[in-house]
Amino acid sequence: MYDLVTALSIWLIPALIVFIPLYAAFRKIPVxxxxxxxxxxxxDTAIAIIPHLVGMMVAINMFRASGAMELMVQGLQPLMAAIGIPSEVLPLGMLRPLTGAGSLAYTTHLIENYGPDSIIGRIASTIQGSTDTTLYVLTVYFGAIGIRRSRYALKVGLFSDLVGFVAAVFICLYIFG
Structure with a gap:
């Protein structure tokens, strides 16, 4: 199983980089x-979404600076420990939907402290790839086209992040643990 994952990770991106332009040329699309x-x-889109991004970044920084995130992490740690989720990756699960740069910085911190081949490093890397920066995505995509009410998109996005987080942890524990 591990060899298959390694082989896929090595060859998938180069294969896509070659396949997409070849497919476009075959379809006679001017690449x-x-x-x-x-x-x-x-x-043009980047210019249009700057106000939305600034507002979101201010809100995220206020959330982190106020200590609310740390308080939430401390409150959830006993529950996470009871179901087998390492407490070290819990802040990453909370940061990832909020900020890509913040979650990447925290992932880097985990990898530097525990190593890239440790279970914590592998779980953190898998969380990075299995979840998304939901609030950023909603801000960018909905702000770019002028949608003001996101209806269920926020709930579905955050639920998807939760599922991605839990799946990343348990799949890594199953494969590597």
Missing amino acids: YESFVDGAKGGF
Whole structure:
């Protein structure tokens, strides 16, 4: 099982990088022109979402600086320990839906302290790949097209992050633990 995961991780990205332009050329899609058009649209979108991003970053920093996140982590640690989730990765599970940079910094901290091949390092890396920065995604995508009410998107996104977190932990414990 471990050899299969290793082989996939080595060859999947290069295969996609080769496959996508070849598929586009086969379909007679002008690859470079499509890329340039997309880059132009991306720049306009980036300018349009700056106010939304600033608001979100202020709210995230207030949440972290107030100590609310640390209080939540301390309250959840006994429950997580009871179901077998290492307490070291719990802050990552809380940071990941909020901030990509903050969660990456915390993952780096865990890997530096425990090592990349430790169970904590593997769980942290898998959480990074299995969850998303839900609040950032909602801010960017919904802000870019002017949606003000997200309806169920926030609930579904946060639930998906929870499922991704729990699945990452238990799959890593099963495969590597």
